[in-house]
Every structure is written in structure tokens, then in C-alpha cells.
Amino acid sequence: MPALRVVLGDQLSNEISSLNNIDAENDIVLICEVFAEATYVKHHKKKIAFLFSAMRHFSEELRNKKKYQVEYFRLSDPEPMSSFTQAVEKTLANHKIDEIIVTSPGEYRVLTEINGWQELFGVPVDIREDDRFLCNQFEFRKWSKDRKNLRMEYFYREMRKKYSILMDGDQPVGGKWNFDIENRKSPNSNFDVPETFSSEPDKVTLDVMKLVEDKFSDHMGVLSGFHFAVNATQAKLALTQFIDERLKYFGDFQDAMIQGEPWMYHSHIGLYLNCGLLSPLECIQAAEQAYHDNHAPLNAVEGFIRQILGWREFVRGIYWSEMPDYAALNFFEAKRELPAFYWDADTKMNCLHQSVKETSQNAYAHHIQRLMVLGNFALLTGINPAQVNAWFLSVYVDAFEWVELPNVSGMALFADGGYLASKPYAAGGGYINKMSNYCKGCSYNVTKKNGPDACPFNYLYWDFLKRNRNKLGNNHRVGMMYKVYDRMSDEKKELIAEDSDKFLASLDDNTNPKH
Ligand code: DLZ
Ligand code: SF4
Numbered sequence: 207m208p209a210l211r212v213v214l215g216d217q218l219s220n221e222i223s224s225l226n227n228i229d230a231e232n233d234i235v236l237i238c239e240v241f242a243e244a245t246y247v248k249h250h251k252k253k254i255a256f257l258f259s260a261m262r263h264f265s266e267e268l269r270n271k272k273k274y275q276v277e278y279f280r281l282s283d284p285e286p287m288s289s290f291t292q293a294v295e296k297t298l299a300n301h302k303i304d305e306i307i308v309t310s311p312g313e314y315r316v317l318t319e320i321n322g323w324q325e326l327f328g329v330p331v332d333i334r335e336d337d338r339f340l341c342n343q344f345e346f347r348k349w350s351k352d353r354k355n356l357r358m359e360y361f362y363r364e365m366r367k368k369y370s371i372l373m374d375g376d377q378p379v380g381g382k383w384n385f386d387i388e389n390r391k392s393p394n395s396n397f398d399v400p401e402t403f404s405s406e407p408d409k410v411t412l413d414v415m416k417l418v419e420d421k422f423s424d425h426m427g428v429l430s431g432f433h434f435a436v437n438a439t440q441a442k443l444a445l446t447q448f449i450d451e452r453l454k455y456f457g458d459f460q461d462a463m464i465q466g467e468p469w470m471y472h473s474h475i476g477l478y479l480n481c482g483l484l485s486p487l488e489c490i491q492a493a494e495q496a497y498h499d500n501h502a503p504l505n506a507v508e509g510f511i512r513q514i515l516g517w518r519e520f521v522r523g524i525y526w527s528e529m530p531d532y533a534a535l536n537f538f539e540a541k542r543e544l545p546a547f548y549w550d551a552d553t554k555m556n557c558l559h560q561s562v563k564e565t566s567q568n569a570y571a572h573h574i575q576r577l578m579v580l581g582n583f584a585l586l587t588g589i590n591p592a593q594v595n596a597w598f599l600s601v602y603v604d605a606f607e608w609v610e611l612p613n614v615s616g617m618a619l620f621a622d623g624g625y626l627a628s629k630p631y632a633a634g635g636g637y638i639n640k641m642s643n644y645c646k647g648c649s650y651n652v653t654k655k656n657g658p659d660a661c662p663f664n665y666l667y668w669d670f671l672k673r674n675r676n677k678l679g680n681n682h683r684v685g686m687m688y689k690v691y692d693r694m695s696d697e698k699k700e701l702i703a704e705d706s707d708k709f710l711a712s713l714d715d716n717t718n719p720k721h
Pocket of ligand 1: 244
């Protein structure tokens with residue numbers, strides 16, 4: 207029974223379930239570059255180049271090392287494919303196929319497309335579980351079923367026990383499950399951030415870069431400086447370099463932002479994990495080993511492992527149990543258009559300017575830039591969650607909807623009303639000033655609360671609370687801030703309202719339909 211084994215662009219793992227028990231002689235593996243995937247949101251140029259290069263490398267490995275028969279469609283072919291469905295149709299027409307086998311995709315949108323194949327093509331379709339994740343959907347639903355609000359911490363503890371990671375019998379190593387309290391150092395020391403992993407683009411990558419420049423020239427970002435790993439061997443080197451050189455400082459400066467230091471002590475392996483070049487357990491075990499070898503402290507190792515074993519699995523569980531409704535949630539009924547500077551970085555607010563500039567350059571920004579600068583601004587100014595999600599999904603090289611949507615809608619925008627996070631991550635300029643050196647180079651004054659040169663975050667923060675009092679007034683974690691607001695003089699409240707109205711009106715004059 208020859209089968210068509212479809213491997214999607216974020217399924218580039220030898221162990222992917224769609225390739226289990228393959229009949230190398232008779233089965234066909236299909237990997238395809240398609241317009242629909244590159245353009246349903248206009249992905250950053252570097253993201254498309256990374257994925258296409260990784261897909262081309264992976265298909266060559268399957269052909270040469272495994273001797274599989276691979277059908278690979280390029281967007282540079284004379285008849286490029288518009289969608290997965292078209293590519294499957296074409297392959298079915300060219301080969302005798304009795305069955306389609308595919309691993310469940312990372313996005314609800316694509317699952318809906320695949321669900322239609324059996325009827326459309328009249329061939330049985332076997333959609334297999336994506337067992338590269340450490341918690342399957344059944345297990346997650348069992349855990350989350352009767353909980354009104356979900357908190358990652360308890361889920362994470364279960365996962366630590368299940369995989370026996372950083373455990374001392376049935377107790378956590380070091381006597382605590384979570385060392386985050388030690389992970390919030392301000393960036394006030396001298397930094398000597400090691401160079402991030404870099405790999406020269408090879409011929410395959412250079413070809414792909416040319417293709418991207420040709421076909422997607424109007425997408426965000428630049429291709430110059432492309433340095434990502436594009437196969438599993440290189441990705442493993444990037445992981446090893448992180449473990450050897452950065453992990454020890456990862457915890458301490460996890461939330462710090464320094465102008466001109468986009469990579470800091472972060473791992474930058476999310477892009478490899480999320481497309482399958484690295485597996486979660488290999489990253490977790492490498493970090494745990496570094497702790498046992500006294501190479502990195504517990505606060506760093508635990509924090510890193512929590513991101514993968516806890517947070518990553520947790521948000522995926524939420525995505526699949528809550529879709530498709532989750533994508534439409536808009537707790538604050540936020541309607542504002544995304545300002546143009548999210549695309550062109552043209553703003554006098556230095557923290558936003560730097561974060562967008564780096565995003566455009568690297569298809570990457572680290573989690574505090576995403577959450578507390580770009581996300582926080584969108585939250586405070588009430589930007590429509592659908593537009594914010596589309597932006598995050600398109601510009602970050604590691605972003606796929608299963609991970610992007612809960613992080614943006616749930617954590618950054620509180621659009622799910624507190625299902626995922628216990629309070630909105632709203633902050634004024636003081637937080638950004640504490641965690642970064644952006645304010646020194648800003649046209650606004652972070653210590654000023656009102657007036658034309660006051661940091662806009664300072665008044666927007668209060669305006670956000672005031673606007674949403676009916677939704678947040680009963681949230682006990684925000685309650686304190688309402689007490690502070692209520693104690694302000696009427697004159698002060700008036701100034702906050704005036705400054706905010708002026709600022710928000712200027713934002714509305716500055717939207718950009720280009721993307
Ligand atoms: C993100 C992306 C892009 C830009 N292009 C492709 C592509 O041409 N072919 C492909 O198989 N996958 C691509 N991807 C990743 C898919 O969008 C991803 O598999 C789905 O979002 C499901 O997670
Ligand atoms: Fe950002 Fe305000 Fe600091 Fe400027 S002063 S960098 S706008 S936080």
C-alpha cells in the first residue's frame with residue numbers, strides 16, 4: 207500500500223510520526239514550499255528563508271541518508287504550488303498512492319485544511335499525533351478539565367515529576383520548584399555578551415535568500431546577516447554553544463534589555479525547537495547536565511528548563527483545548543489599529559524603536575522586549591488583538607500559531623480575561639527603565655508623569671486601568687493600583703486623561719495598511 211507522507215515545514219524531525227514505519231521503496235515523502243503558508247500572514251523575510259532552507263536541507267538528508275523518495279516543490283519551480291492541498295493533489299496525480307499519512311499540524315487553520323483531504327481526494331488520511339511534544343492533548347485536557355483558571359506552575363511541577371527532571375526523589379532539586387525571584391537582575395553591571403551562534407549561509411540558503419528577495423520583497427525585514435542554523439547538526443551546535451557560553455548568566459539577566467545587544471544571554475533555540483531541528487528533551491537534558499557538572503547555577507538551569515518543559519507545553523495545551531474560539535477573544539474589546547511603527551520602527555519612543563528595529567533586522571526579539579515593551583504598549587493603547595497576533599506571528603522566526611497566540615492573546619494582551627495569566631502584564635515606564643538602558647537615549651523623560659515630554663507609558667498605564675475598571679476592578683492583583691489611582695487629585699486625573707487622549711489620537715493618525 208504505497209503511502210504519501212506529508213511533512214510540513216515545522217515538522218523537520220527524523221522522529222516525526224508521519225515517517226514511522228515508512229516503506230522507503232514505495233512510499234513518497236512530500237515536502238513543499240507553498241505561497242499560502244508564506245503569505246497567510248506576511249512572514250518576515252528571514253523566517254521564510256530559514257524555513258525554506260531547513261526544509262531543503264531536511265529533504266536532501268531524507269533522500270541521501272535514508273534513501274527515501276522525496277517529492278519537493280520549490281516556489282522557484284516553473285509551476286509553484288499555491289497551497290498544501292494543491293501540492294498533495296499534484297503528487298497524487300503523479301504517483302499511485304493508497305493512503306495519506308501526516309502528523310497533526312501546529313495550527314488549527316492547517317488542521318481544518320487537512321481534515322478536508324479524505325473527502326476531497328477519496329483516499330484515507332491518517333492524521334497522527336505529534337509526539338515530539340512532552341504532554342499530549344489528552345493528558346493536558348485531563349489536567350485542565352475542572353480548573354477555572356490555569357496556572358503554569360502546577361502543570362510544570364507535574365511535568366518535572368513525570369520526566370524526572372531536576373528531581374531529588376520526589377522533591378525538587380534545591381528545595382524549590384521555581385527560582386524566578388533570582389532571575390530579575392537589572393542591567394547595571396558591565397556586560398560582555400558572547401557572540402551568538404552563527405553559520406555562514408551555504409549555497410542552499412543563498413538560493414533561498416534570492417528566492418525570498420524575488421517573491422517577498424514587500425515583507426518585513428532584511429535578509430542580510432542571515433546566520434541561523436539550517437539543519438539538525440548545526441542546531442545542535444547552537445544549543446551546545448548556548449549551554450557552554452550563555453546559560454550560566456541566562457537566569458540573572460533574563461529580563462534585562464540593553465541597547466545594541468539583541469541576543470543577550472538568551473538561547474535563541476526556539477526557532478529550531480519549533481520547526482523540529484532540536485527536540486525538547488535534548489535541550490532540557492543538556493541544561494540539566496550542565497547543572498550537575500557545576501557548569502551553570504540552578505536558577506539559570508531551572509529557569510531555562512521551565513520555559514521548555516513547563517511554559518511551552520502549557521501554552522500548546524491551551525491552544526489545542528481552546529481553539530478555534532481562543533483566536534477571537536477580545537476581553538477589553540480593543541479596537542485600535544496597529545500603529546505603523548510596528549513595521550517601520552518610526553517612533554520617538556526609544557524602547558519601541560529599538561525593539562522593532564531589532565525585530566526587523568533579526569526576526570527576533572527576546573521575551574521582555576516582546577512582552578513588556580511591544581505587548582505592553584499594545585495592551586495599554588487597546589490595539590485590536592487580531593492585528594497584534596498577526597504581527598507577532600509574522601515577524602518572529604520562532605512563531606507558529608500554537609505558541610504565538612496564547613503568549614500574545616493570553617499573556618501579553620489579557621484578551622482571554624485571565625484564563626492563562628492572573629493579571630494583565632501592564633507597566634509604566636519605570637519598569638522599562640529598571641530593566642533596560644533604553645530611557646537614556648529617549649526623547650521622552652521616564653521620570654515625568656505628564657506633559658508633552660513625559661514617557662507615554664506613564665500616563666497610558668493609568669488611562670488603561672481607568673478605561674477598563676469595569677473589567678479589572680474586581681481582580682485582587684490589580685486592586686491595589688485602583689486604590690492608588692483613587693487617591694490621586696482630580697487635577698492629576700485630568701492631566702492623565704488629557705495626555706492619553708492626545709497621544710491616542712496621534713496614534714490613530716499613524717496607522718499603515720501596507721502589511
Ligand atoms: C511558516 C511556513 C512558511 C513560511 N512556509 C511554509 C511552506 O512553504 N511549507 C510548509 O510546509 N510550511 C511552511 N511554513 C510552516 C507552516 O505554516 C506550518 O507547518 C503550519 O503553520 C502548521 O504549523
Ligand atoms: Fe520607553 Fe518611556 Fe523609556 Fe522612552 S522613556 S524608552 S518611551 S520607557
